[in-house]
Amino acid sequence: MDKPIVIIGLVLLAFLVFLLLRELQAWYWKINERIKLQKETIELLRSIDIKLDNQAKSKNEENTFQITGKTVNDIYDKQKIVPWNCKHCHTLNTINESICEKCGKEKS
Numbered sequence: 001m002d003k004p005i006v007i008i009g010l011v012l013l014a015f016l017v018f019l020l021l022r023e024l025q026a027w028y029w030k031i032n033e034r035i036k037l038q039k040e041t042i043e044l045l046r047s048i049d050i051k052l053d054n055q056a057k058s059k060n061e062e063n064t065f066q067i068t069g070k071t072v073n074d075i076y077d078k079q080k081i082v083p084w085n086c087k088h089c090h091t092l093n094t095i096n097e098s099i100c101e102k103c104g105k106e107k108s
């Protein structure tokens, strides 16, 4: 028997078995279906993004919240705090205005 031919045949067989098992796994765990759904989701999100972008451009005005009538910038400005250094642990705090993020002591 020719050894190289047998080896090549075994490799091909192993490869075919691998492909079959892979397809079986993809079917069993619904992997192909999930990927299809994810692609659809991405497409939908893109179309929504484009539509919103076009709306914003056509309105050409600042986005306001319907209930409060505030603009996005109003709210963003309110949340901005001046960074400060803690006197106890010297941490630069950028989120909380009065209590240190690291040691929890009050700004004094």
Ligand SMILES: [Zn+2]
Residues within 6 Å of the ligand: 086, 087, 088, 089, 090, 091, 100, 101, 102, 103, 104, 105
């Ligand atoms: Zn501190």
